[in-house]
Amino acid sequence: DAKTTQPNSMESNEEEPVHLPCNHSTISGTDYIHWYRQLPSQGPEYVIHGLTSNVNNRMASLAIAEDRKSSTLILHRATLRDAAVYYCILRDVVTGGFKTIFGAGTRLFVKA
Amino acid sequence: DAGVTQSPTHLIKTRGQQVTLRCSPKSGHDTVSWYQQALGQGPQFIFQYYEEEERQRGNFPDRFSGHQFPNYSSELNVNALLLGDSALYLCASSSPLAGGPGNNEQFFGPGTRLTVL
Numbered sequence: 013d014a015k016t017t018q019p020n021s022m023e024s025n026e027e028e029p030v031h032l033p034c035n036h037s038t039i040s041g042t043d044y045i046h047w048y049r050q051l052p053s054q055g056p057e058y059v060i061h062g063l064t065s066n067v068n069n070r071m072a073s074l075a076i077a078e079d080r081k082s083s084t085l086i087l088h089r090a091t092l093r094d095a096a097v098y099y100c101i102l103r104d105v106v107t108g109g110f111k112t113i114f115g116a117g118t119r120l121f122v123k124a
Numbered sequence: 125d126a127g128v129t130q131s132p133t134h135l136i137k138t139r140g141q142q143v144t145l146r147c148s149p150k151s152g153h154d155t156v157s158w159y160q161q162a163l164g165q166g167p168q169f170i171f172q173y174y175e176e177e178e179r180q181r182g183n184f185p186d187r188f189s190g191h192q193f194p195n196y197s198s199e200l201n202v203n204a205l206l207l208g209d210s211a212l213y214l215c216a217s218s219s220p221l222a223g224g225p226g227n228n229e230q231f232f233g234p235g236t237r238l239t240v241l
Contacts, residue, residue, distance in 0.1 A: 054232075056167065
């Protein structure tokens with residue numbers, strides 16, 4: 013399984029944009045990039061996913077490098093409720109089966 | 125619409141005992157995955173059930189077993205409990221028909237906190 017590397021923690025001010033980086037230098041052509049987040053005392057929740065093109069949804073934006081070896085999750089205006097652990101995950105839906113491999117993630121702290 | 129539910133919320137067992145955890149998937153979902161999350165770590169994939177069969181398994185010993193029922197609910201059984209089995213056990217449900225290409229978004233329950241003494 014291709015691996016991802018994320019910073020252990022990041023800090024942001026409330027109502028400012030947050031850019032959460034993820035490196036995945038061994039990504040394969042069939043790997044989709046997924047982001048999940050885990051709020052305190054809750055199970056993980058889906059945030060966004062993409063393959064090659066940048067993606068936007070109501071929660072966040074996903075910017076994918078042209079060579080796909082890295083990606084960035086963008087929260088446009090951080091709120092206190094966005095304080096969570098963010099996981100960047102690669103899922104090979106063609107050859108990797110159905111398991112989802114989580115790393116340690118990035119713990120995001122949001123200051124008021 | 126109820127999301128993924130798990131029971132019990134908390135559980136305390138002693139070494140050597142056996143435990144059964146239960147999961148009801150989100151309405152319309154037919155696939156259930158189980159994860160173990162130790163304190164301060166990301167969730168680790170245990171196995172996935174689809175059509176009442178184990179479809180894929182992570183790196184967990186045979187002490188960990190599961191079952192899926194015709195209504196898609198699932199159980200995780202752990203035998204001969206070890207201290208190291210203390211963790212948050214998460215259940216996630218999904219549907220291969222939802223979410224578009226490459227998604228198969230998983231919906232997680234709140235988990236069962238298992239403490240082994």
